[in-house]
Amino acid sequence: MIRATGLTLRRGTKVLLDDTDFVVNPGERVGIVGKNGAGKSTLFALLQGRLDADAGSLLIPASWRIASVEQEISDNDMPAREFVIDGDTHLRALQAERAVTPDGNGHRIAELESALVEADAWSAPSRAEQLLAGLGFAPDEWMNPVRSFSGGWQMRLALARALMAPSELLLLDEPTNHLDLDAMLWLERWLAAYQGTVMLISHDTEFLDAVAKVILHFDQAKLVRYRGGYEDFLSQRAERLRQSRIAWDRQTREAARLQSFIDRFKAKATKAKQAQSRVKALARMETLAPLHAEAGIDIRLPEPLSMPDPLLVLDEVSTGYRLPGGGEKTVLRDVRLMVRGGARIGVLGVNGAGKSTLIKTLAEELPALAGERRASKGLVIGYFAQHQLDMLDPDATPLQHLARLAPETREQELRNYLGGFGFSGDTVNSKIAPMSGGEKARLALSLIVWRKPNLLLLDEPSNHLDVDTREALATALAEFAGSVLLVSHDRHLLRTTVDDFWIVADGKVTEFDGDLEDYRDWLAARNADARSEARLEQLASADAPAVDRKAQRRQEAEQRQRLSTLRRPLETRLKNVEADMEKTGARLAALDALIADPGLYSEERRAERLKALEEHGELSKRHAQLEEQWLSLQEELEALT
The missing domain is CATH 1.20.5 (Single alpha-helices involved in coiled-coils or other helix-helix interfaces)
Known part of the structure; x- marks a missing residue:
């Protein structure tokens, strides 16, 4: 286990942890939460041995291998799959030694071959491909050089590389920042099956709740341990605050x-x-x-001065980008949609489908390549783009930024307004260059809504925000009287804010009649159809003339072996899940019988009653999680048939 005793951590003069104790048991999934700057990433650096504690001790088993995501990737021409396999440094060391060992050294060769088998060397390419596929990389991209991918996709490669590494402790710092919902759901399933200990920093509360079973909260220079997921932590902490x-x-x-x-x-x-x-x-x-x-963050969005209906219409619009040579790259075609007054719409779709392109077209950042964009006379747009933070002046203060927008407004009124976005006292006169990403995002949002827009176009507004600020933003958007179009992978923000969904896929924008659970099912069905089409294409190519039948049989045998290798761990996990379901189901049945007993509700049995109800609640939640795991594993097995 990991055990901290009297641990003290400082960053400059700021005390992050002061004489604190905590324990992380083997196999636990631990969420690390706290405000921006509380010390979450510093704690990870301590766990990795990149810095020393100022006082106290932190003990980690010497045999534990630690895996984490590299935050920076140097450009290189290595194929993506090989880059991911490099995460298994032990395997690569064995392969490198085997390559240079002379054929005459039979004893050492035998040792190396045995070690390579133990390291699953022969399944390494398929394991890496499975990780790449899960994180959204198409098969024809697996051998593309790392440098050919954008920064966000390179971070996905870094995550796959960390997951490839054999480890007893996995440290994940904001792993979902560059993932779409499909990849995020896949990562949840992968972590549920991981055999080691996970310590996770995330501001995505639904992802945190799905993965974490223990929460460590930075609270007044201490780490306070809470049992359960993120929702349990919130409820327990809210009760503590009420009681105090x-x-x-x-x-x-x-x-x-x-x-x-x-x-x-x-x-x-x-x-x-x-x-x-x-x-x-x-x-x-x-x-x-x-x-x-x-x-202490109480974001209030000003009420629009007017609310025309409809606000904005796209009629048979095709949109995309004009190329330097005079051509065009069309991303979305024949888009017909209407934004009504008071509409609250979440825009869903995998990365690269065209969500940002749609938002930019609505905001008139991109001109329509064809069709017509019709805006109401009273339309006032507030547009938050993913690059919004780059548009801030690093040498100016929050007060100076707002004063540039409203030079005639009294300073006290500007101060009061900024105070609602968490800027008070001296912070309104501090340069923004050293501020955190969350603070800059809050400032950018405050500037956008100053003009009292009646349509908010928000493209990933919660990136960089800590949990408290995300909650404040969710509350503010829920109460906002205008219209909202929201692109976000934060499921809690979507649930709280929107009433309807649009899906961007295959160059089209369509209305989606369902909620986020229905969207997850839609994604699973769509991926299954894609895999079926790929298998049909493989079969069609296998029937082509002039095929080497011997080579084909060898390929078929290798494919069967590969599928068997992939199916074996899934089948083992499925059996374990079924056994756990049977065990929890039996215990739930016993508790149901106990709770149905009228005698349990006497005052004398109050302690027994409370204990039974608490256990029933925990087991019901556990049983639901097991059912979801069972369904996911069945889907993965079906995909391998």
């Missing part, structure tokens, strides 16, 4: 305000599935009002 009566009056007002908003929304919620999903997400806000109050 932190800012009780303010919490009560915040809860009443949110409850009033939720009641109004429930009265209007008519679209069954997604509306109910949003009601649940909003109700969660009311429960956690004390946490929002304690965070």
Whole structure:
């Protein structure tokens, strides 16, 4: 296990951890949470041995191998698959030694061959390909050089390389930042099957809740351990704050305000599935009002001055990019859509499908290549782009940025406005160059909504934001009176903010009648269809004339061996999951019988009753997770038939 005793960590003069103790048991999935600058990444550096503690001790088993994601990748011409396999440094060392060992040294060759078998050398290419496929790389990209990929896709390669490395401890710092929803769901399944210990930093609360079973929270220079996932942590911490009566009056007002908003929304919620999903997400806000109050960030988006309907129409629009030579690259074709007043739309689609292109066209950052874009006379757009932070002046202060937009407005009014976005006191006069990504994102958002837009076009607005700020943004967008189009891989933000979804895929934009769970099923079915088409193409090419039958039989045998190698661990995991399901199902049945007993509700059996109800809740959640794992494993096995 990992054990910290009296651990003290400083960064300059700032104390990150002060005489704190914590334990991480083998096999646990631990989420590390805290505000930006709390010390999460510094803790990872300590675990990796890249810095020393200022006091106390941190003990990690000497036999444990630690894997983590490289944050920077030097340009190179290495094929992507080989780059990923390089993550298994032990395997590469064996292969390098085998390549230079003379044929006459039979004893050493035998030792190396045995070691290569133990290291699964022969399945390494297929294991690397499985990781690449799961993270969204098409088969025809597996042998492309690393330098040919964009920065975001290179970070996916770095993640695949870390997952390739045999390890007992896996450290993941914001692994979902460059992933679309499809890759994120795949990563959740992969981590559920990982046999070692996972320590995870993430601001994506749904991903954190799906993966983590223990939370370590940076709280006043201590690491406080909470049992369960992220939602359990929030509930437990909210209760702690209530019991300690932190800012009780303010919490009560915040809860009443949110409850009033939720009641109004429930009265209007008519679209069954997604509306109910949003009601649940909003109700969660009311429960956690004390946490929002304690965070000190209270984003309020100004109400639009007018709300025309419709706001914006695209009619048979084709959009994309004009090339330097005079040609055009069309990304989306024949798009017909209407943005109504008060619409709240989430834009879904895999990376590269054209989501940002659609948002840029709506914002008139990209001209339509064909068709017509019709805007209402009263349309006021607030556009948050992925590169928004690059447009800020690093040598200016938040107050100077806002004053440039509103030179006639009194300074105190500007200060009050910035205070709602977390900039108060001296911070309004501090240069933004050294600020964190989250602070810059908050400032960029405050500048965008100053003009009181009636249509917000938001392309990944929550990137770089810490959890508290994400929650504040979700609350603000949920209450915003205007229209919202949102591109985000943050599922909690989508659930809380939007009523409808559009899907961008295959050069088209279509309305999607369902919620995020339906979208996950749609993705799985789409991927299964793609795999079926690929197999049909393989079969068609195998029937072509002039095929070497001996070579074909060898290829078929290799394919069968490869499929068998891939199926074996999946089948083992499936059996383990089925055994766990049977065990939890039996215990749930026993608890159901106990809870149905009227005698359990006597005052004398209160402690027994509370214990039974708590265990029933935990087991029900565990059983649901097992069912999801079982379905995922079945899907993976079917894909290998």
